Every structure is written in C-alpha cells, then in structure tokens.
Amino acid sequence: MKTRIAWIAAFALLALLPGLPEPIGTAFHLELGAQVLTMAIFALSLQLLVGCTGLVSLGHAAYFGAAAYVVAMLAPQSEAGNGWWLLAASVGGAALLALLIGLLVMRTRGVYFIMVTLAFAQLVYFVVHDTSGFGGSDGAYIYFRPEFRLGGALLFDLQKPAHFYWFTLASCGLTVSGLGMVLRSRLGHAFAGIRHNEQRMRAAGFPTVAYKLASFVIAGGFAGLAGFLYAVRNGFVNPEILSWHQSGNALLMVILGGLGSLAGAMAGAVSFVLLSEWFQSLTKHWQLLMGGFIIGSVALLPHGLVGGFRALRRTRPAAREIAR
Amino acid sequence: MDLTTFLIQCLNSVQYGLLLFLVASGLTLIFGIMGVINLAHGSFYMVGAYMAFTLASLTGSFALALLLGLVLAVVFGYLLEWVFFSFLYEREHLQQVLMTYGLILVFEELRSLIVGDDVHGVAVPAWLAGGVPIGHDMSYPVYRLFISAVCLAVALGMYLLLKKTRLGMTIRAGSVNREMVQSLGVNITLLYRLVFAGGVALAVLAGMIAAPVSSVYPGMGAQVLIICFVVVVIGGIGSVKGALVAALLIGFVDTFGKVFWQQAAGALVYLLMAAILLWRPEGLFKPSQS
Amino acid sequence: MSFALEARGVTRRFGALAAVDGVSLALQQQRIHAVIGTNGAGKSTLVNLLSGELPLSAGQVLLHGQDISRWSQPRRAAAGLNRSYQRNNVFLPLSVRENCRLAAQARRPAPWKVWERAERCEYSNRIADEAMERCGLAAAGDRLAASLSHGQKRQLEVAMCLATQPRVVLLDEPLAGMGAEESQRMLALLRTLREDHAVLLIEHDMDAVFAVADTITVMVNGSVLASSLPEDVRRNPQVQHAYLGGEQEDADG
C-alpha cells in the first residue's frame, strides 16, 4: 500500500509542472517532460518482458516504431485525425506485430532469443527503410495532431503543450497502474515464476509458451502506446526509431534503473534521457561523461539505481520479492 | 550471369565470408567461449584500424605496424579485462551488456579526442599492392587474397588451440564451469585475463588487417558489431567451426543477394539468421562439436 | 480395470545408448509403486519420460487408459500427473507460500482476471496452506525458499507437487540427503498420500522402500530386472546379484 501512495504522490507532483512559474514551466520543459514520460512508458513496457518475465528482447523498438508508422500512414494529411481510432490502430498494430513475431521467436532461449528478436526487428527496419510507401529513409510527416473528442467536445487539445504533457502523463500513469495490476494478478505471478524457473512452471502445469507470448504481446502493446505518443508529439517518423540503437537504449534504461521493478524502469528512463541532455549541454564530448556514468553505475550499483537505492534502506528482508 | 561471373562472385563470397570470420574471431573467443556479451567488440576493431593508420604513418612500414599493434593490443586487452571485466563474470549477462555499452561511448569519444573525426586511408604495402587478372578484364586485388590467407590461418590456429591443446581444453572447461576448474588448481582469473586479451588482440588484428581495404572513419565500429554477433550466433555460440561456416554462409547470401534480389538485400542476412534460429534454436553447431 | 498410470515398452535412446529400454510398469490408485536400482539404472530418465519432460523414443504412456505419449509436460500436469525433482527445482527467490500458491494456481490459472490480486485468490491460497501443512512447512510460509535447509527444500518439493492437486504423483528420491527424523516424517506423509493418489517412488533408501512400498520394480541398465511384492523382490537371486555382486562369478570369471 505504501508504494501505491508513493506513486500517486510522484504523479501528482509531476502534474504540477505546467503550473510552475515561467523559467520552469516553459513550453520546452513540457516537451522535454513529455519526451521523458514517453521513454518511461517504452522502458516500462520492456521491463514487463525483461525484468518480470525474464525474456530479454533486443528488438523492442520494432513495436514502438510500428505504432508510430501506423499513425503516420493513417493520419489524414489535410486535417486532424480521430485520436481514439489512431490510438487503437497503432497500439493494436504494435500488439499484432508482437503476436506475429512472438509466435516465431518463442522457440529460442537465452542469448539466441536476444538475437532472434534483434533479427526480426532489423527485418521490420529494412522493410520500412527500403519501401518508398513508408517514406523511405527520409521518413514521413504527420501534418496535424489527432483530436480526442467525446460527443463533439474536444477532450484534449493536443496543440497546447500543457494539454499534451498531461495527456502523456495520464498515459504513463495508465501504464504504471496497468502493468502494476497485471504484475499483482495471477498472470503477473505466473510471469515471475517463469522468470525464476520456467522448468518448474511447466512441471506445475503452466503452458509457459502461451504465457511468454502474452507477456510479449502486452509489452508490445504498451511499446505501441509510447510509439503513438512519440509520433503525435514529433509529427515526424523516420526508420531510425526502429533501429537496434533504439532497442538497445530501452534495454539500457531498464538495466540501469534496476531489473524487475516498475520504479526501476521509470528511474532508468528519466536518468538516461535527462543525463544525456544535461551532459550534452556541458561539453561537445558528452558521450565520454555518459559512458563514464554507465560504467560507474555498473561497478557501484549491481542491482541498478532503484535496486541500489532499495539496498541502502534495506530495513526488512524483502519477504515477498514479487515486482511491486 | 555467365560462368566466369558466377565463379568470380563465388570468390567474392568466400573472401567476404573469411573477412567476416576474422572480424568476428575476437568475439567468438570472448562471447562464444567465455560467455561475455561484449558490445565493445566493434570499438576494438575500430581501435585496430586507427592503430594501423597511426603506426603505419609513424613507422612507415605496414608489417612493423602490425607487430607493434598486436603487442599493444594484448597489453590493452589485459588491462581492460583487469579494470572493467574481472568482477563481471559472476554478474548477470545484462550487466555485461551495460558495461560494454558504456565502453562503446568512451572509446568513440576518445577516438574523436585523440585522432579527430577525419576519414583516413592506410596504404596497402608495396609487395601486396598488385592485382591478379581474372575474367571480364577485371583484376583481383592481391591484398584481399592476403587477408583471406590471414583469416584461414587464424581459423586454423583457433581451432587447433581450442581443440587439440591442453590449454584449449582448460579454457573450454573454464567457460562451462569456472569454479570447478579453479578448484582443480588452475589460476582461472589469469587464464581468463589472457583469453580476453587474446580476444581483444584478434579484434584489433582484424581492424589492422582490414584497414587498407575498409579505410578508417568515425563510426566504423558500430557497423561491424551486429554482423559479428550474427556470425557467432548462427554458427552456434562457442563453436569456432560454426563461426567459420556461418561467416561463409553470410558471405554467399550477402554477395548473391545484392546481385539477384537488390530490393531485399539489406534484410537478407537477418532473414537468414531468423530462419536458422527457428530451425535450430541453438545455432548450427553445438560447442561440443566445435 | 485401467491403471492410474501405465508404461508400455517405454524406451529412450541417446544416440546408440538406450538409457531406458522397453520398461513396462503400472500404477494403481491408493498404491505406492517403488522403483529401485543402482545409479545410472535409468530411474530419473524414466520419471522424465513419464512426466513428459523427455519425448519417448518408443513405447506408450497411458493415464487412466488414455494415451498421453504425445502430450507436453504442462498438459500432463494439468491432467493430474505431477512430479517432484531429485535436485531442488523450486522458486528460490520467492517465499515458501508463494512457491506452493503458484503450483496450486496451475489448476485454476484464470490469467484473464488481471484485476484480481493473486494474493487474494481464495482457491490457490487454501490449497497452498493445505500442502504446506501436510509437508510440515506451515510455520515457514513467509521465509524465502533460498533460506530453507536442504531437508526443508525436499519437503517444499513434495508440497509443490501436492499443491497441483495431482491424482498420480511421481516422487524422485524425496528422502535424498534427509536426516533420520525428517525421513520418518516424510515416510508418514507418503503413507497418507496412498489414500488418495497413485504414487511412483524412486528411492535409494532400502529401509524406506520396503517400509511403504506395495510393489517394487528393480531396474538395471535401463530395463526391468524384476517387479513384484516386496518380500519376493528381497529373496530374488537376480536382484541380490545385481545389487551385491555375486562372489562366485568373480572367482571363476
């Protein structure tokens, strides 16, 4: 219960950002906030797969990018598209792609699974990169941000940075509560069982391939949500959002933050994005600082930022280590 | 496509396959045998290429640059393992992924600081500069044949070392059960450090040997990284023979793919990997058959 | 009268070696059928074949008369054929109760009910508590499986097997590495199992086997040497020879 209050408090504070006075509440910081939250959703979706089910995917950007491209291809060029329909189509499209690829990759294990997910993500990358219909290597535009109407009234005016920030924050809240609910449910406990000892889960009677596929599709869907938000915010999609670098970044955020916990994924995403922004503003050779930070965190924090943080205040033994 | 062109394309495939094996050989050792997921392998390859450029221009002779470069590489690998990797073996694989990603960023930036961002070339040594005339008034660069020879030598050397010598047996045993080998009185930490240094040296050697052909430019490391993992994984992790067969297979698929199916040439290698891993989820060869 | 579990000519080859060669045996409800044999006789392989972990090279496995030779392990487990493991194979980072609860959940997975919290699942918690009670782990519910003693882990293995509400139980050396007092408690448990299960017991501890088994099968080099009542097996010359190694044969060998 304690952690739920912490989550609600954190999100309430974040909701205040647009209201803050000028130097902080500027349009740029709202865009930056939306960018960080979008990456957080992407990292959270991968955490369900890597940290909670033990399936390390190096191709998660395929679903992020697929959703973004669905929005780019379906959004009308002359006027704002219907938000609900585009959101459903992009998240559904990403989940469907995850189902198709998931069905194929579940036969492999361990490092081979990592490489097969990479292979399929690269296939999707080259299909998008080499077909002119998708805008080729230069990418494609989304001319108008979609609108979310409820009975004619405009629910969200995504043109305004504050509204868009709140929309992204709500999506992130939905992701955290949704994934939290799944992890606390029977399905989530089955994922944890598979992560710790898949052999024993099969011996108990769980069709583990079906469960792993469910985790793959749910993670793909939430990655699609992040892809949708990216496309709508930037109004521009490019094959590079499907590249293995994007998948690698998501994996790094999850490892950096700490495997297994949603807070870890959030912390990993926030620190990865904000630190690279901050280091870039300091020096031209910012990658040296970023590399140093990453190496330092591996050496000093074996369980990631949040894992390490938890270790510091280890008051009582983590009786039940089920991902909170 | 007449017969001559077909034969030349086959030669191209074999040559590209052997080059791929050489570039991936360091990874076969560090990732395949030692089980360390080393994303910084591309950076070592880049270090090799830049080392060939700087040493060749300093010493004036390519051969001398190679020798000097190899010695430096072993020392470089030894120190790297000691500082960054010695405490990672017990850790989860993903911690190695994070560490080596950090190393990529550091090496990329150090290269930019030390050598700058320009594109450089390394001259082919005079005695290897000629070309052998083959069909269609084309000529095949002698240096590429030299590279293929080096690749075969490395492949044979690795195969014999790992399969036929006691040291090789100890290394393979160490990768399967590190504690057991330690309890048998083998100084496994030193052995691992040497094997890691050997892996780094192989990657640097590949960079130096390929430099005259590949030329030396920023970001060259990232381009070879993925294909090296594909080679090691398709071949079967831990199998040297597998890596060689996989490299040749990719050589043929890539070469003939570019000629016959340009539209999908980029995706062919990944189509191949996906197909193989779905057919044999553990790669072509088991380590025991290596 | 169809048997609870029946193996007909069950065979498994690894290349040329037939680890299990044409083994036929039957389990009846409310009966403990023990399988004994020296190391490498193929006992564990047999359990892996019956539980579905290893595919058959030849032969048939029937559960209550139904041919399950092609079924996957999860499908067999869901049909009530469950096993425990010789080497501890539990969820070490999870608590003892969660280990048992997860095993119990396998029979009523209801994965689509994501809004319900697993901890509040009445069915799985009740079954888990029962299983822990039977195996003497009731007090250790909140402890992490990793922190248990070796004996307690063996008890947890059996508890998780029971938690899946099986009808046929395959126990792979449940007494291995147990102290005398813990062994006695395990034997008492085995006797209670007989009331509502068919039990296949793989064991080395001869006293335990002869104390609880209704029928005994002796395996040597992957095939059945003898299979009958405990007293007949004890007096069977071939069994003694296989176990104790005949002196005469070595003398004139």
Added chain:
Amino acid sequence: MTRIRLTALALAALTAAAAHAQSDKIKVGLMLPYTGTYAALGTAIENGFKLYVEEQGGKLGGKTIEYFRVDDESDPSKAVENANKLVKRDNVDVLVGTVHSGVAMAMAKVAKDNNTLLIVPNAGADAITGPLCSPNIFRSSFSNWQPAYAMGLVAAERQKHKTAVTITWKYAAGDESVKGFKEGFESKGGKVLKELNVPFPNVEFQALLTEIAATKPEAVYAFFAGGGAVKFVKDYAAAGLKDKIPLYGPGFLTDGTLEAQGAAASGMLTTLHYGDDIATQKNKQFRLAYAKTYKLQPDVYAVQGYDAAQLLAAGIKAAAGDLTKRDAVVKGMEQAKLDSPRGAMTLSKAHNPVQDVYLRQVDGQSNKAISVAVKQLADPARGCKM
C-alpha cells in the same frame, strides 16, 4: 526523484532564457553533427559560418551574433527534440542545419510549425526545396538533383558515353542523385543500363563491382559520401576497373577524402558547385582566411556554411537589422546576389541556390575545376507550390 531532476535542468536553462531580453543580439541556432560519421562536416560548416561573421567584425546588420549549438548526432529519431531545444528553449531567431537528410526533414517540420527561419547548409534532399518548400526555409548548398544532372550532361556530351551503370546506397539521397544523373544522361541520348543498389550503410562492394565488369558499360556513376566514398573509389581501382571503365560521380565522392583515397582517385572527373582552385579573387581570399583561422584546408562544406552566413546577412540588411519584419528578411534573402567562393550565386523561387556547376578533375590532393559543366543551373523544384 523525477521532479528534482526536472527543476535542476530548468535552472541550468534559466540563464539562456534571460539573455533573450536584449534585442540588439541575433540568436543563431547551429544544429550540426559534432559526433558520429559526419562530425568533420559539421565542424567545417560551423567554421565557414563563423568565418564570414568574423569578417564582418562579429556583427551582421549592426547586430552581434550569439551562437547556440546542439549536436544532432545525425540521428533523425531525436531530430525534432533537438530542434526544439533551439527553437523553444533558446528561442533562436534563425536555425542553421544540417548534414543528414533525415534530420533536415525533421528540422523543416519544426521550422514550418514554429515559423522559424531555417537555412540548410548541406542536406541535399530534393523535398526541402520541393514539396516541402516554404517562405521561411532556405538552402545554401545544393539539391541532390543539381550535381547529378550536370554529370549526366557531361558524361553524354563531353565524354561521348552511350551507356552507363549507376551505383549507390539504397537511401533517399542516393535514389535522387541517380534519378538526376539518369535525367541528364538520357536527355542527351545516353542509356542507363542498370541501377545497382547497396543496402545502407553496407560497404562490401565486390559483388557489384563484378556485376559492373560483366555489364561492360562505357561509364559508371556512383553516389557515396564519407567512409563509403573512400572505400568505393579504392575498391574500384583495386578491381582494375579504373582504367577500363571511367568512374564519375558528384563532388562528394572525392571531396575531403583525397588524402585517404590516394592514387585511386587520381584523374577522376566529378561535378560540384565548388572546386578547390576556382580562380576568383573571392575564393583565394576565402581559402587564405580559412586556412589562417582554422589551420585547415576548406572544403565545399565550409563554403556552404560561409554562404549560409552571407545569405542571412543579406536578409538582415534588407530588414535593417529588425528580424521581426520577416517579409523584408525573406525578400532580402530571395533577391540576394551572393559573391560566394564558388562564384556568383542567386536563389531560385523555391529558395535553392542557382549556381554554376563545375567539372573538376582530381589532381594530387585537390579537385581542380577544369571547366563549368552547366552555367547557373537551377533545381526544377518539382512539387513546390510556393
């Protein structure tokens, strides 16, 4: 946790926002690649731009120039966010960038959405001054079509080739360049036998070199840049094709890469809107000033950066230093007659340079301009409805 980090970053940006107050400064946002494969090009463009501003005494139209830099890492997936740093955080008056076409496309979108003045100093994507043309977007470099079309004419007319094969990476810039060459070559009776493509960024060319040898065209047109250009030219020579089938290409095949290519590039003919030894007073003076200031030899990218500054200066002068009068600035830049190191240059209706395209030959370490392939060539700006 996250809130603290966001406010910390905000304070760092505080100082930048305050500087906006004085109005006698013009804020120029440089979004260029400072890391990755195009790092050298990014630096050259910035040097060229700053050189012109230094030559005017650090002021354009009486206003001092304040620079804001962002490293775009040639990564299109972060391009919109990077551009917003300059447009929304630093509130720059003019955005200058970039090299990579994908990133430039994103910058064009941000510029159109925020009505910010954008000067593209390199990316040659035809779309930027084609379907995406708009009053506030200018280009000081070229469209992929221009050098390629010129080489098509040269190959057919001057070199009298009847057949040719084209080869490039499979990406937008490559496709556009090959299309431009084919248009020029076939308009003068030439015939492109085959269009060969290599997946980007693959650099293994042997298979297609063999294909070229088998097809036996009279000429080969190749479009590559950076490391790919170096390797292709060296592989082409190593395969013994250099003397049998002449290799042509846009200037990027040999610009800034001659030191690495060595003898493999000697004698090669390329077309580009710049040549190292253009015998104009402006070019000599530019090369001297550049070499003195940066201890480097300037290349076409430095010229394009230099001209981006000239173009901006023309706009500022026309609006008498007041950038809020956007129409005056735009008209000033549209009618600018630049005395560029590449020669006289004006802007087409779609804001793309109308310039002489030189035929150059590689002689030792420099591309000697031996003649003008096409005089004042304008990009057709297909699809631009401005």
